Amino acid sequence: MGGQREPGAGRWVGIDLGTTFSAVASVDAFGRALVLPNRDGERTTPSVVFFDGEQPLVGTMARRSVATSPLDAVRFVKRAMGDPAWRFETSRGTGYGPEEISALILKRLKEDAERALSSEVTDAVITVPAYFDDAARRATIAAGTIAGLTVRRVVNEPTAAALAAGLVTDPGVGGGVDAGVDVGGWAGSLLVYDLGGGTFDVTALRVEPGAVHVLATAGDRNLGGFDFDNALMHLLDERFRAAGGPSLLADDATEVDLRERAELVKHTLTSVEKAVAHLAADGVARSVTVTRDDFEHLTSALLSRTRDTAEQVVEEAGLTWAEVDRIVLAGGSTRMPMVRRMLTEISGRAPDATANPDEVVALGAARMAHLLERAERPPEPEPRGRSSGLRSTKARFGLRRRERTEESEEESTASSAGMRLAVHDVTSHGLGQILYRRGTEIRFNRVIIARNTPIPAQEPCLFYTRYNRQDELEISITEGDETDLAHVRVLGKEVLSIGPYPKGFPFETTLAYDENQIIFVQVRDLTTGELVGTFEIEHVLNPNAERVAAATDRIRAISPL
Template structure:
């Protein structure tokens, strides 16, 4: 079965619009696993139908008929308490929706490999801690032990390194470091990561991105373009009808793919019995989406600036993600970098295959098997991690950065604080992500309470906060009060994520896969 001895595992690219999975064959090569329909990618779409739950192509086909029961792009809501819309009148957490996608991928993989117990799941490099933990929770709900979560650009770089032969022992050419800029434009998220590959070591130099920018936004521009033409001809807005809107998105997605290969695309859609045809040319499409492309350009330039390198220091520009196929992307990157973008790895398969290679390594580290390919990875954090304190001279709340953005992981940092008033018996610690001193401009990660401080402590009694940020971007925070033998009692509470009790409850519901209404 090609899985390292005892344990069957896969690498999963859990995408916003499409997902993919891969395994390592008996020769140590990553291979994409087709789904039950024979396709290498599965639409990340879930239909919570009256007769059951459907994931993938069939859910897409049913979407126009049962729009209020279809969940798409759940990845964009990861870390939030609920998916952006109710499904059949019910509010579901996005990780529960994602778990159905993962269950489908797991089941399809098991048809080929037998029982699957472990997986590495990829996330955008720019995902914050809440979204990362939500992804782990989705894997747990799907019945997977998540070996690790891996940044998508890092996974793509690992796949690139494998196909270039950098992981082979004795490859002296691989000893010369090369710097690779990974431009990853997926269906719903966007990342740019600059990496250095030296032999079998992959080191992230800088990363940035946008968790709500991707091919879906290009689709939306096309939807509006088509709808405006429909309005001019028929005096009705098809976007106001849920079924027509789904039909519009399907037509727009098809047109976008056609315009990747051709100069124009014929669009056919219908609205309450009225069929409509129009032709979109590539120039119209690129004009309507120029601002979106420019956002990716700015991010690309920011990453280079953060790395303190020049384009002459960058050896390759690697395109990843299905939306990177658009000709406008390649033209823009060539103009910005002065280099021809590299398409040597499949935009659809690279991330899942890199995840599978990394999963094999994690299996070996846990003593569950052996790995054909040996390599190491150093990531950085995509967001600064700070703590909210009170400025003594003004009494105002402010964010103090503890671990700066783009710090190599794992990272540990300590910062000293003091109590605010005499006889203070507890301290509320608020953890945030963000660069600004203004707490309102930062993203809350969570809170914990330092309890049971001794009575009678004077004001300004020392409290030391320790941040430990792991390689997969997960955060642990501890506190130590001066004079105490042990750290004070702490409990970390992540905002907007499922508690262990919630996970257990949802896990029981998911055992009966069609019983999602049993709330």
């Protein structure tokens, strides 16, 4: 799934697959990363799919059609990535999973990019929230594959923002992002505060000549501008009802209209102190006034959640606010004045507003795509480097820490004429195994790879057989940072045959993350030294190869308008 292939003749692009809006960017012949306009002349595309019968519409036309038939529209699908229970059915009963809906958006972006570039687009770097788990990352790769793209890397959105903003905000660089200039023009500690339409992340990074090191990351995949809109919708509905109108949340059509009004009020309050929403339903029309103070008081708890996360990340990065040299904003929701005011209050410095928060993630993804492409297509003939995607089983396991560090630098560094940049990211979730406390029937989660571990990562875990004549091992791999099983999620299980062995014989599980933060498992018998099993985590949350192939064939026949 999402496997790598040899680079073709097509163009490589960076894609910000957003909850509410998406964007695609590429690096031009002059080394500049530029956002590509869509067929409507817009620099961002609404992440909305509307089904007119069986014909999907994507983007602005889809968004405008939502009010006429809300049940035929899909919005905010990014929040469902990796959820096997989520399903959308068209009015004619055709079902789509979240990765297929996302594939329709990606296919539209791919086609628009091909129009803008007058060239086929074959390969992409796609960004994801830093706090996306394994299932959501795999679903994103599957969506790209279904859309006809080779997904070369999934990159955390704050990391992409740093790649772009580290240059965009450089006092010595003006205009667009120049992907051919060494990042060494600025060095220091950077905090990326990414509040998008549906997700939130904070990442602390250290930028130095030729390298970007992610120090710590945290976030909430269910917190974004969508939630601020929801709070405002309830306020407007409450005031409309108080003025004699019916509830606007009781009907799908009026709720869609109310959301649009709430979004307009939120955007208006970004620049002025007061906004008026004109609401109507069942013959009742009222004008409802909302002040910026009303809105900020209403959403103070949401803002506090982002503040707590930002302070947590700074602490986990081993920094103080005085040591944070720049704060970069990503995501359109960062335009809210209370966000910038809060960050100024806690950090003692104003956020850097030079970069366009709607575009900075796509620009960073384009920069990463350019670096990877140059590494795959060196200017001078030379032995081809290793693929930037999933490594071989031999490369995933058996490396000592020093060797892994050297390989990490080799694989994460792309160099070409006039540029060299290494990106060192970290894990966003802990990875572990369910074990029994020795001599008891008490199960607990043993964290093997901790959150914020540099990637690619690989760590072992020792455990023992529990009873005499034991002839199998149940390996349960978890995602989470706690020992309490109630606070972690089981990603997958494998039952492996052994022995039989007496009680107390040692085995070792080695877990590994690759650059896409996808999980691999190896189990070794320490008595014989032989491998018991090596496998990737495959469970119900992960789109399997057969499902992806079938979806690819289906989506290939669909041309989203």
